[in-house]
Amino acid sequence: xxxxxPLALRAFGALAVAGFLATPIGALYAAGSDPVVARANxxxxxxxxxxxxxxxxxxxxPAVSPERKREYLITYLTDVVVLSQAAEQQKLPxxxxxxxxxxxxxxxxxxxxxxxxxxxxxxxDAELHKVYDQxxxxxxxxxxxxxxxxxxxxxxxxxxxVAELKNGAHFATLAKEKSKDPAAAQGGELGWFxxxxxxxxxxxxxFKLHKGQFSDPVKTQFGWHIIQVEDRRVKPRPTFxxxxxxxEAYVAHRAQAALxxxxxxxxxxxxxxxxAASKPSLDPAxxxxLDPAxxxxLDPAxxxxK
Numbered sequence: 001x002x003x004x005x006p007l008a009l010r011a012f013g014a015l016a017v018a019g020f021l022a023t024p025i026g027a028l029y030a031a032g033s034d035p036v037v038a039r040a041n042x043x044x045x046x047x048x049x050x051x052x053x054x055x056x057x058x059x060x061x062p063a064v065s066p067e068r069k070r071e072y073l074i075t076y077l078t079d080v081v082v083l084s085q086a087a088e089q090q091k092l093p094x095x096x097x098x099x100x101x102x103x104x105x106x107x108x109x110x111x112x113x114x115x116x117x118x119x120x121x122x123x124x125d126a127e128l129h130k131v132y133d134q135x136x137x138x139x140x141x142x143x144x145x146x147x148x149x150x151x152x153x154x155x156x157x158x159x160x161x162v163a164e165l166k167n168g169a170h171f172a173t174l175a176k177e178k179s180k181d182p183a184a185a186q187g188g189e190l191g192w193f194x195x196x197x198x199x200x201x202x203x204x205x206x207f208k209l210h211k212g213q214f215s216d217p218v219k220t221q222f223g224w225h226i227i228q229v230e231d232r233r234v235k236p237r238p239t240f241x242x243x244x245x246x247x248e249a250y251v252a253h254r255a256q257a258a259l260x261x262x263x264x265x266x267x268x269x270x271x272x273x274x275x276a277a278s279k280p281s282l283d284p285a286x287x288x289x290l291d292p293a294x295x296x297x298l299d300p301a302x303x304x305x306k
Contacts, residue, residue, distance in 0.1 A: 038074050040081040045074065053077050118259045119252025128247050132240050135247075142235040143195075147206050148188035150174060150226045151181040158217035158224035165214055171228045180223065188228075194235060202227070 038045040053073045061072060092098050148171055152158050161174055172187030179188050195203040205218040206227050214228040240247075 038078060040078040041085055043081045043085075045077050045081070049077055050074065053080075115256045115259065118255045122255030123248050123251050127251055128244065129240065131247050131251055132243070136237050139237060143207070144192045144233060144235045145206055145209075145229050146192045146231040147190050147209075148172060148175060148228045148230065149181065149183070149190060149202075150179040150188050151184075151223050152178060153180065153223050155217055155219070155224050158226055161226050162214070162216060165226070171214060192233075192235075 034046045034048045036044045037047055037050065050070065050073045053076055054069075057073075057076060061069060064072070087093070087098075093102065150158075150161055150171070152161065157178070161178060164174060165171060172189075175184055175188030178184075181188065183189055195207055197203075198206065199220050199222075201218055201220045202225060205215045205225075206229060209215060209227065209229040211229055211231055215226055218225045218227060
C-alpha cells in the first residue's frame with residue numbers, strides 16, 4: 001500500500017537532527033508545491049526532503065555539480081527509507097538504546113521548533129525598528145578620516161618623498177611609483193577608517209592632519225609612512241537595512257533565552273548525580289548588551305548566524 005507519509009516521519013532517526021533553528025524547510029514549500037521526486041518501498045520522497053537531507057549531510061558532500069548532488073541526495077534518502085524499514089522489521093525501535101536515541105531526537109526537534117517559533121514571533125518589524133533606534137541612539141560619535149599613504153623601508157627614502165611632495169609632486173602618483181604597500185596600485189588609497197583600525201603610530205599621525213595635509217615620515221612596524229588626509233567626518237550610523245540581519249538574530253535570541261529561562265524556572269528538575277545547586281542563568285538580557293554598549297558593534301559587513 002502506497003504511503004504519502006512524509007519521509008521525515010518515517011526516517012525520523014536519521015533526519016530529525018536537521019538544523020531547525022535555520023529557516024524552516026516547510027516555509028519554503030507552500031501547500032501543493034512540494035512535489036514527490038522519488039518513492040522507496042511505497043514511501044514518498046518530496047522536494048522538501050532533499051532540502052532536509054542537504055542540511056544534514058551537505059557539509060560532508062564532495063564538491064560536485066548540482067545534478068550530481070541531487071542524485072546523491074535522492075540516493076541517500078532512498079537508503080534511509082529502505083534501511084529504516086529493515087530496522088523496524090527487526091524490531092530495533094524497541095531496543096532500549098535505540099529508544100533512547102529516538103526519544104532524544106524527538107525532544108530535540110520539538111525544542112528547536114519551539115525556539116524557532118519564539119524567535120520568529122518576536123521579530124516583528126516594529127520590534128526590529130525599536131531595537132535599531134535604541135542602538136543607534138546610544139552609539140558614540142566616532143571620527144574617521146579618508147587617507148592615502150606611501151610606505152617605504154627606510155627613513156631616508158621617506159624624507160626624500162616628503163621633499164618631492166613639498167616641491168609639488170602629486171601624492172597618488174608617487175604612491176604608485178614608490179610605495180611598497182599593496183594599496184600602491186590605487187595611489188595609496190586606504191579609504192575611510194577610525195583610530196582603532198590602524199596601528200597607534202599611524203593613527204596618531206593621521207588624525208592630527210587637516211584635510212589636504214600630508215605628514216612627515218612616520219615609523220611603524222611595517223616601515224616608514226607618509227600619510228595624506230583627504231577628508232574627515234563623523235562616521236555615519238549604519239542604516240536599518242545594513243544591520244537588519246544582526247538585529248533579527250539578536251531579537252530572536254533574546255526571545256528564545258527568555259522562554260528558556262521562564263520554562264526552566266517553572267519546571268520540576270531533580271538532580272541525582274550531585275547535591276542540588278543554584279540553576280545556571282541564561283539571562284535574556286545578556287545579549288541586550290546590544291542596547292547599551294554593544295550598539296557600536298553593529299557592523300554592516302558582519303556575517304549573520306541564524
